[in-house]
Amino acid sequence: MAGHNRQIWQTELDDLMRGVAGAFLFGAPFLYTMEVWWKGNFTSPRHMMLILGIAYLSLVLLNVKGGFRSEQARTLGQILSESVEGLAIALITATLSLILIGILRFETGLDAIMGRILTVALPFSIGVGVANNVLQGSEDEPQTRSRDRDRGNAWRHTLSDTGSTLLGAIAVGSSIAPTDEIPMIASSLSPIRLLAIIASSLFISYIIVFQANFGAQHRRRSQPGLFQGPISETLASYLISLAISLLMLWLFQVVRLDDPFNQWVSYGIVLGFPSTIGGAAGRLAM
Amino acid sequence: MTKPDPRNRAESVSLGISLTLLIGVIAAVSSLWLSPSVNPPQFTIQRGVIRSDDDNAYYLPVTLTNDGDATAAQVMLEGSLDTAGSEELSSTTFDFVPARSAVEGVLIFSQEPTTVTLRVVSYQRP
Numbered sequence: 334m335a336g337h338n339r340q341i342w343q344t345e346l347d348d349l350m351r352g353v354a355g356a357f358l359f360g361a362p363f364l365y366t367m368e369v370w371w372k373g374n375f376t377s378p379r380h381m382m383l384i385l386g387i388a389y390l391s392l393v394l395l396n397v398k399g400g401f402r403s404e405q406a407r408t409l410g411q412i413l414s415e416s417v418e419g420l421a422i423a424l425i426t427a428t429l430s431l432i433l434i435g436i437l438r439f440e441t442g443l444d445a446i447m448g449r450i451l452t453v454a455l456p457f458s459i460g461v462g463v464a465n466n467v468l469q470g471s472e473d474e475p476q477t478r479s480r481d482r483d484r485g486n487a488w489r490h491t492l493s494d495t496g497s498t499l500l501g502a503i504a505v506g507s508s509i510a511p512t513d514e515i516p517m518i519a520s521s522l523s524p525i526r527l528l529a530i531i532a533s534s535l536f537i538s539y540i541i542v543f544q545a546n547f548g549a550q551h552r553r554r555s556q557p558g559l560f561q562g563p564i565s566e567t568l569a570s571y572l573i574s575l576a577i578s579l580l581m582l583w584l585f586q587v588v589r590l591d592d593p594f595n596q597w598v599s600y601g602i603v604l605g606f607p608s609t610i611g612g613a614a615g616r617l618a619m
Numbered sequence: 620m621t622k623p624d625p626r627n628r629a630e631s632v633s634l635g636i637s638l639t640l641l642i643g644v645i646a647a648v649s650s651l652w653l654s655p656s657v658n659p660p661q662f663t664i665q666r667g668v669i670r671s672d673d674d675n676a677y678y679l680p681v682t683l684t685n686d687g688d689a690t691a692a693q694v695m696l697e698g699s700l701d702t703a704g705s706e707e708l709s710s711t712t713f714d715f716v717p718a719r720s721a722v723e724g725v726l727i728f729s730q731e732p733t734t735v736t737l738r739v740v741s742y743q744r745p
Contacts, residue, residue: 345629374717375690375745378652385644414634421637424644445690445717447647 344403352401352422354541355464358614360427360457361505361607365514370436373449384451388423388458392416395462402465423458424450433533434603435521468541468617494616498570501615502577506608510581519599527602534574534602534609539567541613571605574612578604660691660716664737677728681737683713684721691716691742698726700735710740 363369376384393416400415401422428450431437437446509515522530543563579601582588588597667680683696697710709726716722728735 341629345633349633371715374715378648381648382645382652385648414630417641418633418637421640424640440721442685442717442719443647444651444688445715445720447644447651448717451644451648 348402349418349422350540351403351464351468352419352461353426354537355401355462355467356423356426356457356460357430357537357610358467358541359460359463360423360430360453361610362509363456364427364430364434364453365509365512365518365607367514367517369452370431370449373447373452374445376448376452378447381447381451384455385420388451388455389416389420391455392419392458392462395459399463399466401461405465419461420454420458422461423454427454427457430533433526433529434518434606435526436518467614494566495569495573497615497618498573498612499577499615501618502574502608502612503581504615505611506574506577506581506604507584509607510578510587510604511585515582515587515600515604519596519603522599522603527599530602530606531571534606535567535571537606538570538574538609538613539563541610542566542570542616570612570616571609574608575601575605577612578608581608655688658687658689660685660687660689660694660718660742662686662691662694662716662739664696664739666735666737669732671731675729677731679709679726679728679732679735680723681711681726682721682723683716683739685716685718688718690718690745692745694722694742695740696724696726696737697740698728698732698735698737700728700730700732702730715745716742 393412396412396415396419400412401419402415428437431449431453436449441449543566579588579597582597582600582604583590588600663684663686665682665684667682670678670680672678679698681696681698683694685691685694692715694713694716695710696713697708700707700709707728707730709728711724711726713722713724726732726735726737
């Protein structure tokens, strides 16, 4: 019974983490858009309630066919309560990530705090709602691919995983690198905050591919190659995404070769956060 | 499936926490709603400790607090310093100062700004 009990909590944790992963996959580009937080500065309470209502309604609609739990909700009550949980996940992840990149501070007034959280929480809640659709993938396809893949050697797997991480990181990195948000966010961050962003990037990358028990997970664990230990895959993909981030920043001339070292480091880490999420998504999609 | 599904316990814990959080958010928004923003932006300015460097530049940190209920945009803060017959001006603009929040900036003068007069010159309604 105790083992069964642990299973319950494990499943619940996996479900919640899948929701978190979905929130970041969908919401990261919005998090790095300053207009979103700016609008939050003067969102009236009436609009805030409306945003909250729209987020909840979207979750209810998405939960009919998707959601973040591995077991699909069946009754109306389940759909409604899963939507409450989804909204809570979106609010928590939006709040924590806004604190992480220094947009929410103590001296920010309650109006602006609530406004910023709610405007960012809307895309995050849609991300929670589509978590299963995006991350679970189709159930049959991995079977054939798995057999196909097992024939290859460790090098081939490593190469294909590296490639998909690169593509995902480039897709997200190149769309965010030229924006003003990178210098804006990076310039206000202390070294401790930068370390926290590194830790969060690693954590989110880890849960996206492993912890949340996604479609490809079981297959992944049985594959040889550099990307197969959860820790080594997370680290390798983070380093790749960080390298891509720096390359994109340099390509778009956000940083130049003669810029100070700490600017390279802080810009790279700030862009590395969404790029890593993109890289993890790339490995799932390929 | 006649006995209660034990999975429900973990799920109900999540649901409980989620509901509490959501009620908290709704309560916070409602409290903002019920105390409508009637007061226009109103600023108080606090001076920090003056710092100087070798090039005879004096840095005066200022904290601008908006005590009103409405957000102000492009808030321009100006400091004027009377020095031996002439007046030295220094100003900075804050993009957004949300209601009941504070922002920080620094004004730079060439003389020690002990007698500086600080005032908000202008702001925009977002």
